[in-house]
């Protein structure tokens with residue numbers, strides 16, 4: 015996998031593998047002192063009884079997960095959580111993924127394809143080295159566009175550029191589905207709104223239980239408070255208050271640094 | 280018999296003597312000296328006299344020596360200054376006046392007379408009306424951590440009764456023939472029965488007596504609102520303070536556990552039938568234990584990574600130590616109950632799928648969906664639901680951050696909205712994690728505070744401020760979108776509403792600002808639909824709670840039972856346990872017929 019910071023795990027969790035649907039996630043706790051972190055499932059193998067997660071090392075928990083070896087155990091894996099993505103045969107859909115969001119997108123993309131849609135995938139990364147799952151995506155979609163911020167691979171620039179091109183060129187796009195950094199999803203929603211193309215986003219707010227019990231994952235959708243872990247994680251992107259989500263997600267940045275420092279010490 | 284008892288009781292070290300008027304003790308204990316101190320009048324002068332703990336030897340080192348063969352004019356309680364001379368009684372040896380004190384022994388309260396003549400060592404007792412004397416022992420307080428110290432730690436607040444205090448408190452019970460306390464108890468514990476066993480110093484038998492009806496006395500003794508259940512009905516409480524039933528319950532349960540006297544009960548022969556319990560709160564645990572004992576094979580499914588429900592993720596360590604909850608859960612495991620953690624029923628398995636594998640199901644999922652008020656600014660950073668705050672603190676042990684990874688929510692000035700146990704728990708947790716000022720904001724008056732009396736009292740002692748008849752209307756944030764203040768409005772109480780409580784109404788132009796860099800919304804919880812989304816055929820009421828047959832706890836789906844907060848709405852631990860027991864009984868009856 016590209017660079018050491020993006021890591022793939024296949025986890026043996028037969029009951030979850032049997033049930034989990036594209037768009038749903040699991041919550042993981044690595045050890046007794048660990049946090050509960052939500053991770054969307056990138057793929058599953060019900061036959062083998064495994065689920066696949068792909069994550070980027072960003073904080074203490076993900077750093078800890080990197081240190082695990084094949085055959086090690088995670089203390090807790092709970093799921094499936096959240097609502098499954100609504101997938102029907104509607105015609106042409108564009109799937110837009112950024113960063114590790116691409117991993118999550120893979121599961122949903124596969125489902126859209128299986129449902130008989132014409133699937134266009136636009137995936138972006140900072141640089142060539144950070145690109146993940148390109149071949150896997152290529153195998154399941156009808157058209158694939160890759161962008162990198164620095165132009166080291168594919169088109170130079172952001173995913174919004176090819177997306178805008180598609181929106182201008184084709185009028186048969188029935189839906190856009192996007193997962194990635196909040197700012198990217200926000201820009202995409204701003205872009206698609208004037209075109210009146212339904213845009214689904216998959217949100218990743220801070221979560222604890224993932225069962226609708228704490229309200230920590232609350233987001234504002236069309237002015238109403240919703241809990242992403244039970245009402246989502248997919249929402250109509252044109253209704254999401256992204257600024258609020260961004261500021262809520264940055265609440266614990268300092269604590270996360272402290273936590274990482276403590277673990278290094 | 281009585282003489283014999285007195286002689287015996289003289290040598291008990293825990294013997295205490297009380298003033299018959301003010302019930303204050305005369306005992307003084309110094310390093311190597313135990314004595315009783317009285318005021319007295321002698322030769323028209325005031326003096327202090329000391330008596331031996333057996334009330335027979337006068338200390339001669341008084342300011343004016345009391346001469347051998349001479350008599351005190353008066354004997355006076357140093358606390359209430361009332362005379363202790365009982366003119367109806369006389370010394371049976373020399374005919375002099377006698378003083379009267381009340382002696383408390385393990386089993387009885389005895390008025391005790393002694394001659395005030397220095398040369399005479401007569402003392403004796405009379406079989407007095409026990410009931411009137413009993414009422415004179417004051418309700419015994421539980422020793423507890425000093426408020427100033429405990430405000431900075433998470434250790435349990437009260438230490439609990441010692442054996443002596445428990446015996447004394449047990450003596451206050453009148454052993455009513457028609458005990459009102461039992462009627463007040465939601466599960467009708469045999470209260471005089473267990474208190475009698477305490478008086479007989481059979482503490483572990485007392486604990487077992489409670490367990491006949493209530494599986495978790497160590498928990499209930501700590502968290503039940505006794506003041507509005509059993510103690511409010513106690514006969515002693517009509518004229519005096521009621522018997523401290525909760526404290527006694529807690530004492531015997533702790534004694535049994537600490538002394539390793541808990542016995543694993545016998546399990547009936549296997550019925551070969553299987554029971555699934557959804558949710559491991561107090562209700563679910565009760566059903567699981569009852570059914571396992573009746574010979575069923577029970578599996579509990581719990582959504583979180585620890586069992587116990589609110590007892591684990593909600594109620595903080597300083598009020599209900601987790602070691603106690605874990606002890607009770609371990610007990611269930613020893614009975615053979617299986618616990619599957621991290622299983623969210625509805626997602627990983629539906630009710631129908633469970634019914635394929637189990638003969639009956641109990642739903643005890645609680646009311647876990649937090650309510651918000653929908654105010655402007657409620658999504659600002661550092662505004663939490665009580666559930667999130669308490670889950671972080673208790674379940675994720677954020678108060679041990681950074682040893683534990685989950686960040687601890689913190690603020691210097693904290694506002695907690697609500698007046699129930701949940702609000703008190705949040706406020707007191709915040710104080711313990713270093714907040715400088717904690718304000719409880721509640722829209723009704725002190726009388727309506729739904730929290731347990733003891734919790735409100737403890738919160739006040741620890742220095743938590745109460746803004747009563749006050750309601751928040753909006754939050755303001757700083758440039759990082761973290762909450763910095765709250766606009767409030769004052770309220771007044773109007774006509775009673777449907778719940779019978781007077782409805783709070785806003786007072787116009789009474790708005791004011793309250794600074795807060797953390798706010799916790801503790802206004803209640805509703806039903807979480809996660810389970811029911813996958814069971815559309817389960818009948819719910821208008822408010823989203825499960826409808827059940829009250830006598831059996833059975834839902835609209837055959838073989839599916841429910842109880843606790845998911846039926847009644849957020850209520851109490853004991854009600855959840857009571858509902859569990861009813862359902863277990865009904866389940867057993869139904870399954871036995873198949």
Ligand SMILES: Cc1cc2nc3c(=O)[nH]c(=O)nc-3n(C[C@H](O)[C@H](O)[C@H](O)COP(=O)(O)OP(=O)(O)OC[C@H]3O[C@@H](n4cnc5c(N)ncnc54)[C@H](O)[C@@H]3O)c2cc1C
Nearest residue numbers: 558560562582588589624644645700843844850851852855
């Ligand atoms: C902070 C706080 C303080 C309190 N203080 C007191 C007090 O002092 N005295 C008192 O009497 N009462 C108190 N209460 C109320 C009392 O705790 C509850 O009434 C009682 O716990 C209800 O018990 P229960 O068994 O119905 O459910 P809960 O204790 O709520 O347990 C339900 C369990 O089910 C699990 N669950 C939920 N959904 C699912 C699912 N789909 N699949 C699997 N598992 C699921 C939950 O994770 C939880 O563990 C307090 C409550 C709180 C929150």
Ligand code: SF4
Nearest residue numbers: 452453455460513514
């Ligand atoms: S009502 Fe009070 S005095 Fe009577 S049995 Fe109950 S606890 Fe004892």
Ligand code: FES
Nearest residue numbers: 224226228229243
């Ligand atoms: S994560 Fe707690 S309610 Fe969604």
